[in-house]
Each structure stands twice: as structure tokens, then as C-alpha cells.
Amino acid sequence: MNRDVIIACDFASAADTLAFLDRFTGAKPYVKIGMELYYAEGPQIVRDIKARGHKIFLDLKLHDIPNTVEKAMRVLSRLDVDLVNLHAAGTRAMMEAALRGLTRPDGSRPLLIAVTQLTSTDAGQMHDELMIAGDMAQVVMHYAQNAKAAGLDGVVCSPLEAAKVHEACGHGFLTVTPGIRFAGADKGDQQRVTTPEMAKELGSDFIVVGRPITAAADPVEAYGRCVDAFV
Ligand code: C5P
Numbered sequence: 001m002n003r004d005v006i007i008a009c010d011f012a013s014a015a016d017t018l019a020f021l022d023r024f025t026g027a028k029p030y031v032k033i034g035m036e037l038y039y040a041e042g043p044q045i046v047r048d049i050k051a052r053g054h055k056i057f058l059d060l061k062l063h064d065i066p067n068t069v070e071k072a073m074r075v076l077s078r079l080d081v082d083l084v085n086l087h088a089a090g091t092r093a094m095m096e097a098a099l100r101g102l103t104r105p106d107g108s109r110p111l112l113i114a115v116t117q118l119t120s121t122d123a124g125q126m127h128d129e130l131m132i133a134g135d136m137a138q139v140v141m142h143y144a145q146n147a148k149a150a151g152l153d154g155v156v157c158s159p160l161e162a163a164k165v166h167e168a169c170g171h172g173f174l175t176v177t178p179g180i181r182f183a184g185a186d187k188g189d190q191q192r193v194t195t196p197e198m199a200k201e202l203g204s205d206f207i208v209v210g211r212p213i214t215a216a217a218d219p220v221e222a223y224g225r226c227v228d229a230f231v
């Protein structure tokens with residue numbers, strides 16, 4: 001799998017998103033569509049961005065009973081996205097059902113990756129509220145191995161965990177890593193951040209970059225800097 005930079009298009013409307021993408025007149029960046037944009041605009045925003053020639057990561061993080069997830073994934077498989085995700089916490093049975101739903105009649109399917117533990121969850125919350133024992137790294141690795149055993153293609157994780165995930169699950173198992181900032185930049189609400197150069201060194205397959213590109217004075221230049229450093 002070739003490394004790539006995915007822009008998190010965390011905009012509230014189709015108009016804002018398409019105006020942003022209009023600035024990219026050359027290369028067509030890989031685009032992440034999250035819950036806010038998808039719930040605001042529905043599947044048409046996916047079709048519109050796809051029609052412009054972008055690859056799409058649809059970040060909807062499904063988590064429900066296996067039958068419901070299988071049916072929802074069947075609907076998403078018709079949208080022709082390139083990458084979708086779910087919560088590994090839904091169990092291996094749910095992940096296997098998701099894969100069945102996602103696989104089209106001709107055998108093709110989008111890549112499917114799992115969220116292990118959200119980066120917004122700290123060890124205290126995981127122990128006290130979720131009642132999951134063990135340290136965070138162990139839990140993340142165990143969930144990654146469940147995802148691998150279910151037949152998924154990879155996980156969302158921190159670049160700082162990418163090497164361990166590859167060690168535990170193999171180098172073909174994808175690590176898709178947010179929490180990227182340019183050296184010396186404001187971290188915003190992200191805690192553990194990594195530069196694009198460092199993410200490459202640590203073995204990430206895809207970096208997901210939002211505000212360092214979307215809030216830059218020149219987003220096309222910022223995207224180019226990410227590509228130069230990472231790809
Ligand atoms: O703006 P920023 O670069 O922080 O955006 C990162 C993107 O990655 C956001 O869309 C955020 O929701 C997403 N994300 C994350 N951490 C995760 C999973 C997804 O930051 N663990």
C-alpha cells in the first residue's frame with residue numbers, strides 16, 4: 001500500500017467543503033468525510049466529491065449489533081468509497097458481519113479499518129468507566145489483533161503506535177494515523193502529536209490531517225508540504 005495524506009474535511013456544509021476542494025486545481029487529495037458533514041448533507045456529498053476524482057475515507061465509526069452493521073455496510077458499499085471504519089469494541093462477530101456487508105457482488109469492497117480506543121479516552125476512563133483492565137497500549141494492540149483476526153485491513157491509531165501494530169499484525173496491516181502537526185505549530189485539542197516526517201519514520205501508512213491544512217492561509221501549500229514530507 002502506498003503512503004498517502006488524507007485531508008480531514010471537517011466542514012459543516014457541502015458548500016464549504018466543495019469551495020475548499022476547488023482550491024486544489026492540480027493533484028486530487030484523498031478526502032476524509034466525517035459524521036458532521038455526512039449527517040448534514042447525506043450520501044450526495046460522497047457522490048459529489050467522488051465525481052470530482054477524489055478518493056474518500058468515510059469516517060462514520062459504526063458500532064451496533066452485527067446484523068445492523070452488516071446491512072448498513074451493504075448500503076455504504078454502493079457509495080463507492082475507498083475506506084470505511086467501525087469500532088473494534090463491537091466484537092469480532094460485528095467486524096466479520098461488516099466485511100460481509102461491505103463486499104459487493106463482484107467480490108470488490110472498500111478497505112475496512114477499526115478504531116481501537118478513541119484517543120479522547122484516557123486510561124482512567126477506560127479502567128473506571130468502561131471497566132477495561134490492562135494498560136492502554138495492551139488494549140489497543142489486543143483490539144488491533146481482533147480486527148486482524150476478523151479479516152480487517154488495518155486500524156486507526158497514533159503514529160506512536162504504528163510500529164507496534166505492524167509488529168503484532170504484520171506490515172500489510174494498515175495504520176491510519178491522525179494527530180499530525182507541523183513542527184512548532186499549535187497542537188489545538190490534540191495531545192500526542194507527530195510531524196509528517198516523524199509519522200513516516202514511525203511507519204504510518206496514511207496520515208489524516210485536518211486543521212494544519214484546512215485552517216492554513218494557503219491549504220494547497222500546506223497539503224504539498226505534508227505530501228513532500230510523508231509520501
Ligand atoms: O484537525 P486535526 O488534524 O486534529 O483533525 C484530525 C482528524 O482526525 C479529525 O477529523 C478527527 O476527528 C480525526 N481523528 C482523531 N483522532 C482519532 C480518530 C480520528 O483526531 N483517534
